[in-house]
Amino acid sequence: MATALTYDKLVNRIVPGPQSLSYFIPLVILPIAFAIPPWVISKQALCAITLPIITASLIHAWIVMGGIDVISFDMLLHSYHLLLFNDPRRHFRRVVATERSEPATAKGNQTPLLGNSANISVKDESTTPRYVEQSYPSNWNERLPWIGTLIITMRFVDWKIGSPSHDSIRLLRSAIMALQVWATVGQQFQLPCTVPVALHWAGYLPDAWSPHLWPTFFGSFRAMFTTSSLGAVRNFWGRYWHQTLRFYCSSPGVWLSDLLHLSRRSYARYVLLAATTFFLSGIVHIGLVPRDPMFAVESANQIRLRIATFFWLQPVGFAIEMAASIILRRLGTPKSVYVMLNILWFMAWCCFVLPPLGEAGRNLGYWRMWPVPLSLWRGLIHGKWLTWF
Structure with missing residues (x-):
């Protein structure tokens, strides 16, 4: 009943x-x-x-x-x-978005000051938001939303509370940033290919000119971790990541190694090749930074140094892997252990080297841009189908 x-x-x-x-x-x-x-x-x-x-x-x-x-x-x-x-009231910081509304000056952007948002001075003609850390406000109108979000945000999303496990979450952020970089680079290669692929399908383009019949830009992600050595970082660059600039950046090192008559299987030759290749790759990629970046809160040279540092650090990872592999081989390490070590090592390495690159991308506004002109996701969620308009 x-x-x-x-x-x-x-x-x-x-x-x-x-x-x-x-x-x-x-x-x-x-x-x-x-x-x-x-x-x-x-x-x-x-x-x-x-x-x-x-x-x-x-x-x-x-x-x-x-x-x-x-x-x-x-x-x-x-x-x-x-x-x-x-x-x-003394130690928590709320991460808030603030707009840039003041005109630009010859000195460029100013780094935001921690504290009350009323004390923040930003000199940039862009009106896109940036994020600053807001301490306990002295102004009553600013204090009310500060208190309200503090009390209702049980997980302290958009807050810095002084706990490294909360404030960093470095592994998660590195993973998200890595996926963003991969998606952006992938779109750069794949989106322009839609026209020739369509023409090939219609019979107007021969096989040799059809990019979907070419070798893939990216290799096997699984192969990075399944080798019988500690080499996930080396495998990432040599087996997985796109090889578009490989020969251009490595040929000066090859020429110099031959000039010095270094043996093809010697450590000296490998070190020289790795150092010159990634030094030049770092130089190449700082070309992504314009003279006056629209979204930046750092100078162009600071952003360039962040990008270059990411690439210049890679040979250090190679050296660590090579030294560790010698020890592991002497210990008779089985392949299953290598797989586990490669996964853990690669995650740790990404947490170390990706944050500077991510900060550079944030200053360049990469995470605000949509690489495709039409987005089904954005259309369904926000009603904005055209991302470029």
Whole structure:
């Protein structure tokens, strides 16, 4: 027999829920507490006043409910985390977007200052947003959204809280950035090929001129890790990544090695080839930076140095792999262990070298640009099908 569902039945028979006003007291206390600046009341005094009230009110709510529920107990932990175990008013930073609205000067862009957004001075004619870290605001109008987002953001998304595991998340960001670079480079190769592929399909273009019949630009990702040596970084550049610039950048090193009569299988020749190839590759890629980058908060030369550093560091990774491989071979390491070590090593190496490249891409605005003129995803989510207009 069907029975009517009342609120009393819901919170007592199906799922626990609030049955007294004391349940909601922490929701009132927390914003009031953080609205009081640290130069008015100290953290210790704030905890002494607020935490007993919050704790007592929730205990009363649990007594009325006949037990705890998830939300109220989580609210208790949340309150202690913000008030006792941390000091958000002094140490937390909210990551916010701000627009560039002031005219450009001959000196170029200025690096944003940490602190109140009212103190941020940006000199750039672009109106695209950039991100700055906002400390506890002295201005009341800015303090309200700061407090509101602090309390409702349980995972502290868009916040820096002083915890390296939260503020960096370096592996995740490196993986996302690597996928962005791969997608961007892939689009550069594949998008222009749509016209000749269509012409070949229609019978107007011979096989030799049809790019979909050429060897792929990228090799096997799996092959990077399945060799019987520690060589994931070397395999990435030599077996997986596109080889468009390989011969142009390596030929000076080959010529110099032959001039010095270095043996083809010697370490000296390999070191010279790796060093010259990636030195020149770094020089090539700094050509991506315009004289006055539209979205940058750093100078063009700083961005160029970030890009070059990424490529100039690669031979260091090669040297580490070669030295470690000698030791591992002497230990008789099985192939299955090499696979695991290659995966872990490659992840660690990417976490080390990709952040500078990602910061350069952010300054160049790469992550704001859409490589294709029409996006099904953006159209369905945001209603903006044409990305270039």
